[in-house]
Amino acid sequence: MNGLIKVVAVNGSPHGVAGNTGQMIGMIASHISGEGVDLEEITITDKKIEYCTGCALCLEKSGCWRSDDHREIVEKLLNADGIILASPVYFGHVTAQMKTFIDRSLGYSHKPRASWKPGLAVSVSAGRGETDTGRYLANLLRIFGAFSVGTLTAIATSPGSFLGKAAVEARAQDLALDLARAIKEKRRYPVTDEQLSFYLFMRDLVTREKGLMEGDYHHWRETGLIDGFEAYVKQEFVPTEIDPETRKEWLREMVREEQAKGKGGPVESGAEKITSGTEPSTGNCHELLRNMPAAFKCEEAKGIKVVYQFEITGAEEFSAYLLIGEGRCEFHEGRHGEPDVIITSPADVWLAVSRKEISGQAAFMSGKYKVKGDIALLMKLNKLFG
Numbered sequence: 066m067n068g069l070i071k072v073v074a075v076n077g078s079p080h081g082v083a084g085n086t087g088q089m090i091g092m093i094a095s096h097i098s099g100e101g102v103d104l105e106e107i108t109i110t111d112k113k114i115e116y117c118t119g120c121a122l123c124l125e126k127s128g129c130w131r132s133d134d135h136r137e138i139v140e141k142l143l144n145a146d147g148i149i150l151a152s153p154v155y156f157g158h159v160t161a162q163m164k165t166f167i168d169r170s171l172g173y174s175h176k177p178r179a180s181w182k183p184g185l186a187v188s189v190s191a192g193r194g195e196t197d198t199g200r201y202l203a204n205l206l207r208i209f210g211a212f213s214v215g216t217l218t219a220i221a222t223s224p225g226s227f228l229g230k231a232a233v234e235a236r237a238q239d240l241a242l243d244l245a246r247a248i249k250e251k252r253r254y255p256v257t258d259e260q261l262s263f264y265l266f267m268r269d270l271v272t273r274e275k276g277l278m279e280g281d282y283h284h285w286r287e288t289g290l291i292d293g294f295e296a297y298v299k300q301e302f303v304p305t306e307i308d309p310e311t312r313k314e315w316l317r318e319m320v321r322e323e324q325a326k327g328k329g330g331p332v333e334s335g336a337e338k339i340t341s342g343t344e345p346s347t348g349n350c351h352e353l354l355r356n357m358p359a360a361f362k363c364e365e366a367k368g369i370k371v372v373y374q375f376e377i378t379g380a381e382e383f384s385a386y387l388l389i390g391e392g393r394c395e396f397h398e399g400r401h402g403e404p405d406v407i408i409t410s411p412a413d414v415w416l417a418v419s420r421k422e423i424s425g426q427a428a429f430m431s432g433k434y435k436v437k438g439d440i441a442l443l444m445k446l447n448k449l450f451g
Contacts, residue, residue, distance in 0.1 A: 069102060069103040070100075070101060070102040070103065070146045070147070070245070070248055070249070071102075071103055071105065071144075071146050071147075072102055072104045072105070072146060072147040072244070073104075073105050073107065073147075073148050073149070074090050074093075074104060074105070074106045074107065074144040074149035074150075074151060074187075075107050075109065075142070075150055075161045075163075075186060076090060076106055076107065076108045076109065076151050077109050077150075077151060077152035077153075077159055077164075077166065077291075077415050078108070078110070078152065078153050078160060078162075079110045079160060080110075080224070081110055081151075082106065083224060084153065084224055085221045085224055085227070086151050086153045086188075086189055087154060087186050087226065087227060088219055088234070089189060089219060089237060090104075090106055090149065090151055090187060090240070091275070092217075092233070093185070093187075093219045093237050093241045093244075094241075095241075096238045096241035096242065097225075097241040097244065097245055099151060100114055100241070100242065100245035100249075102147075102245050104149075104246075105141070105145075107141070109160075109162040109163060109165075110162055112133075112134040113133045113134050114134055114135045114137075114138075114162075114166055115124075115131050115133050115135075115163070115165075115169075116165055116168070116169075116170060117129075117168040117169050117171065117348065119129075121172075121278075122159070122278065123171060123172025123175075123280075124171070124175055124278040124279075124281050125133050125278065126275065127332045129169060131169075135169045135170075136165065139170060139173060139209070143173075143178070145182070146182060146183055146186075146248045147183045147184060147192065147244055147248050148184045148185075148206065149184065149185045149187060150163075150186050150187070150202040150205060150206060151186070151187035151188065152187075152188055152192035152198065152202065153189050154188060154189070154191075154193070154194040154195050154198050154199060154392040154434075157193075157194050158194070158198060159188075159198055159201070159202070167205060167208075172280075173208050173209065174207075174208045175267065175270075175278065175281040176284040176285075177207070177210070177267075177288075177297055177315075178210025178212075179395070180208070180210060180213050180299065181210055181211065181253060181298075181299055182212075182248070183212065183214045183243075183247035183248055184209075184211030184212060184214065184244075185203075185213070185215060185216070185217060185240055186199045186200075186202035186203035186206065186213060186215075186216045186217070187199070187216070187217045187218075188202060188216070188217075188218050189218065189219045189220070189227075190220060191220065191222045191349055192220050194292075195218040195219065195220065196218055198360035199216040199217070200216065204215075206261060207260070207263065208417065210259055211251070212253070212254055212260075214243050214244050214247050215239075215243060215244075217236055219220045219233045224337065226352050227358045239309070249251070253299070253300060256298045256300055259271065260297075264298075265285070265294075268287055268290070268291060269355075271285050271291075272291070272298075279431045288319045296297065296398075300406070304406050305430075305431065305432055307350055311430070311436075311440045311443075312428070313364070314429075314444050315426055315444065318444050327416055330438075347365050349381060349412070350377050350380075350381050350412035350413075350415050350416050351383055351385070353416060353419055354375055354377075354385050354387070354396060354407075355385075355396050356396075357394065357396065358394040358396055359448055361389075361393075361449065361450060362395035362449055362450065363392040363393070363394075363449065365445075365449050366394075366449060367392070369389060369390070369445070370391075370448075371389050371390070371405045371406070371442050372387070372389070372401045372403065372405050372406070373386060373387040373389070373404065373406050373408065374386040374400060374401055374404035374406065374408065375387075375404070375408050375410070375415075376408070376409040376410075377389075377405065378409065378411050378412070379412045379414075380411070380412045380413060383398075384398070384399055385397060385398050386399075386400070386401045386404060387447070388401070404438065405438050405439055405442055406436060406437070406438035406439055406442045406443055407436065407437040407438055408436055408443070409434060409435045409436075409437075410434030411433075414428060414433045414434050415434065418434075422448055425446075425447070429443075
């Protein structure tokens with residue numbers, strides 16, 4: 066293929082390349098070729114594929130015993146860099162030709178591939194069923210070790226009579242470029258609940274029925290798939306560091322506020338107006354911190370003596386601190402020698418927190434900004450400044 070990236074499309078339409086399904090594959094091919102990708106279209110109607118007998122030998126052994134064109138097509142799909150499954154809607158589902166091909170692929174479905182590659186689903190109807198059929202084909206991409214980059218659907222009756230043909234062609238172009246980019250950049254899309262559901266079902270099935278499904282069970286054991294969902298999707302959960310004391314203090318603060326509400330006591334919220342002084346400007350982060358003394362609530366600071374040190378990064382780079390004591394708040398440039406709390410944050414994050422665009426607690430728990438020192442004092446910021 067002269068070093069070109071290879072995509073294999075399986076067309077389940079009995080009309081082959083002349084039908085609407087073939088024309089939609091052609092739309093993708095015309096755009097994907099410019100990205101250095103070669104597309105081979107296989108029309109099922111030109112191949113000899115016998116019905117599945119339901120003997121389950123493919124679950125016990127390595128593959129199907131029937132000798133026809135099915136195995137050759139599957140090998141091309143497994144060896145391709147990307148794949149496309151395409152079918153028009155016949156009586157609410159894929160065509161008989163495509164369904165026969167899919168049924169014969171059962172053994173591959175039970176033995177997930179060791180790697181993932183991008184794929185597309187294509188479906189067209191006269192006005193009913195193409196969305197569900199496209200979703201069905203997209204879900205079956207996993208049989209051949211692929212994940213869905215997207216689905217191309219259309220409404221048409223006679224060949225080429227697409228409803229909104231320009232929109233269909235534009236969608237085909239977008240998906241072709243997405244497919245090519247996903248292949249070249251070795252992209253993965255986020256894991257879905259459908260993948261999790263399939264994994265949990267299939268792991269239970271092959272483990273429970275390992276006597277009948279001996280080949281499947283050995284495949285899962287030998288590849289390590291049986292050890293967990295991450296091994297199947299080839300993606301990992303990213304652990305986050307959550308300080309247990311921070312969470313406890315957050316919970317205690319919620320309880321205190323709820324109790325205050327029950328007793329009819331005052332509970333400050335971000336929606337309430339600042340009662341002492343004027344609201345600080347939030348044009349940029351430095352201006353925000355410089356003007357915070359104007360929004361200081363001295364009645365909330367009785368008995369408090371604390372230094373809040375801010376290390377701002379990103380769009381703005383500066384150090385400053387707020388000195389609170391004796392019912393007053395002062396802004397200072399630079400670094401304090403003994404701060405009680407050090408807040409390190411990108412400027413845009415702290416501005417978003419101050420404007421109530423994002424939750425300060427949620428942003429901290431997710432690591433968008435970091436804090437050193439007394440976490441309980443961090444939780445008081447909202448009451449001290451609103």
